[in-house]
Amino acid sequence: xxxxxxxxxxxxxxxxxxxxxxxxxxxxxxxxxxxxxxxxxxxxxxxxxxxxxxxxxxxxxxxxxxxxxxxxxxxxxxxxxxxxxxxxxxxxxxxxxxxxxxxxxxxxxxxxxxxxxxxxxxxxxxxxxxxxxxxxxxxxxxxxxxxxxxxxxxxxxxxxxxxxxxxxxxxxxxxxxxxxxxxxxxxxxxxxxxxxxxxxxxxxxxxxxxxxxxxxxxxxxxxxxxxxxxxxxxxxxxxxxxxxxxxxxxxxxxxxxxxxxxxxxxxxxxxxxxxxxxxxxxxxxxxxxxxxxxxxxxxxxxxxxxxxxxxxxxxxxxxxxxxxxxxxxxxxxxxxxxxxxxxxxxxxxxxxxxxxxxxxxxxxxxxxxxxxxxxxx
Ligand code: UDP
Numbered sequence: 001x002x003x004x005x006x007x008x009x010x011x012x013x014x015x016x017x018x019x020x021x022x023x024x025x026x027x028x029x030x031x032x033x034x035x036x037x038x039x040x041x042x043x044x045x046x047x048x049x050x051x052x053x054x055x056x057x058x059x060x061x062x063x064x065x066x067x068x069x070x071x072x073x074x075x076x077x078x079x080x081x082x083x084x085x086x087x088x089x090x091x092x093x094x095x096x097x098x099x100x101x102x103x104x105x106x107x108x109x110x111x112x113x114x115x116x117x118x119x120x121x122x123x124x125x126x127x128x129x130x131x132x133x134x135x136x137x138x139x140x141x142x143x144x145x146x147x148x149x150x151x152x153x154x155x156x157x158x159x160x161x162x163x164x165x166x167x168x169x170x171x172x173x174x175x176x177x178x179x180x181x182x183x184x185x186x187x188x189x190x191x192x193x194x195x196x197x198x199x200x201x202x203x204x205x206x207x208x209x210x211x212x213x214x215x216x217x218x219x220x221x222x223x224x225x226x227x228x229x230x231x232x233x234x235x236x237x238x239x240x241x242x243x244x245x246x247x248x249x250x251x252x253x254x255x256x257x258x259x260x261x262x263x264x265x266x267x268x269x270x271x272x273x274x275x276x277x278x279x280x281x282x283x284x285x286x287x288x289x290x291x292x293x294x295x296x297x298x299x300x301x302x303x304x305x306x307x308x309x310x311x312x313x314x315x316x317x318x319x320x321x322x323x324x325x326x327x328x329x330x331x332x333x334x335x336x337x338x339x340x341x342x343x344x345x346x347x348x349x350x351x352x353x354x355x356x357x358x359x360x361x362x363x364x365x366x367x368x369x370x371x372x373x374x375x376x377x
Contacts, residue, residue, distance in 0.1 A: 003223055004030045007086050009215040010232030012040020013357055014347035016203040017070075017364035018230050023207050025372060030225060031204065032213040034233075037197070040203060040347075042357065043316065050285045050302050051195035051202050054320070056251055057082075057282050059237060062330060062358035063188035068188045070361065075199040077190025084268045088148045095149070095270065096183055097141050098176040105144055111177035118142040131279045136167030138176050142363040152274035152314035157308045158249060158321070165321055169354070194355065228371075232347035234317055235333045243332050246352060248317035253304040254278075261296045263303050278305040318350045 006022050007014045011033040019029045037043050041055035063069055084095040094100035102114035121142030130136035133154060134279065137146045150170065154162050158169075174185050181335045182189075192199045215222055216237060223229055231238055236246045267286035271278060282304045288294035311317045329354040337345045346367055349357050355363065 002030075002225070003227075004028045005227050006230055007032065007222060007226035007228070008230045008232075009033075009042060009332060010347065011038040011200065011211075011362045012203065012208060012232060012347060013042060013200070013336060014232045014282050014350070014364045015040075015230060017361050018344075018346065019207050020203040020367045021365065021368040022343065022372065027372075028205050031209045032222065033209070033211050034214045036211050038195045038209060038211070041316070042196040042200065042234075044197050047302050048300050049298055050300075051288060052255065052284045052302055052304070053097075053196075054253070055059070055281065055316070056141040056253070057280075058357060059184070059189065059191060059287070059311040060357055061184040061189040063185075063187045064273075064358055064362055065187075066365070067358045069362050070365065071199070075192040075194065076242045078193055080191045080267075081180040081189055081289055082267065084183055085207055085270045086149050086153075086270045087267050088152075088272045093149055093272075093370070094181045096173040096175065096181070097145060097149075098174075098181050099179045100181055101145065101149075102177075103177075107147070114177060117144075132163045132165050133141070133165035133167050133170050134162035137170045138163065140170065141312070149272045152280060153270055153272040155274060156277075158319075159308065159310050160321075160323075164323065169320070170319055188323055193288070227342065231343055231345050232351040234351045235330070235337060235345055235352055237331060238345075239336055243336075244329055246329055246333070247321040247326050248311035248349075249299045249319040249321060250309050250311040250315050251318050252307045252309060252315075255302060255304040256306070258301050259299075259303060261299055263301050278307050280306050284305065317349060319346065320354055322352070324356055326352070 005027040006029045006033045007122045008019050008029055011031050014030055019031050022029050036069070037075050041052045042058050045049040045054055059080065060071065060077065077082065086093040099111065102108050106117050108117065118141055120145065122139050125138045125143060127135045127139045130139045134146065151162055154165065155304045158165055168173050215233065234246070263283050264281060266283065267280055268280055270280045284302045284304070285295055285298055289298060344367060345351060346364060347360055
């Protein structure tokens, strides 16, 4: 029977990077994934010439030179920059928060006028040290923006009050006093030419991959195939939820093909009121085609409405709920994970962290580097 140095559970970014690096120095790897496709939640598929982001919009962005150089070995990137639009009851605002947003909200033209408005609203709310997402948001952008662009969206997305959510979540979004609506503060940004699936496929070239294989139901026999296991699934599931279940948010998509070249004129439109049942609508073609002739030349378009839901067994977990309660439970699972001999836990689910793609890759490169230097295999 074949024997492997590493059995890698999960063909998402963490697993694919680890496998690629290990293979590169001659280690024999087997990658298994429960789903019938590679690439985890960055998976894209083609529909009428358009790459559909099956698990939500993924825009690669990083400030890390090493990560950028690494991914560029496996794909080229479209020069795409995300500028999101917020639709609040028919009023359109620019995101992330920048001078276009402040101008639309208050009619201000100068950066210091916008700063003054925010300062006044922060002071009126009496916030000194923000204790939760609501206070953090008001402190960063004031009450008006919080009420129209943050509260409804965040409470739909997380299914929790903004007062119960950790402030770091809102700090993901830049606040700029310039006329710049680039969603990310990143040196490098883009979307892979040919889709993310092709990028991951290129990483996994020459590595054995078995799809439709659920590691947890065949743990005994699969673990014995390799010296070590790299596990990127949910950490609580690995331990059969014995300390209790961690909470995750999930999302569901309603995807449809429309017989028109342009539905909303932008890749992402967020619906920030609380009544609209979806959080955002994605129009996939704009991730890869310019908004000039190239995009409009493709006759049809594919859109996805995104709905958030609490995770329950049987659906995919997307976001760890990194609040205090779940953080404490994760810390207990982490202790168990550290005692688990010959198993490395990694990725958004394995480490229960709201990682971006570049952070997952950086982490996989670091963990793999350390493992291959010090590992016993
Ligand atoms: N957010 C918001 N309004 C928006 C977009 C985002 O309040 O229109 C908040 C929301 O709490 C969200 C967080 O900002 O969870 C981070 O947004 P990001 O776009 O980074 O989320 P992701 O794309 O990972 O779902």
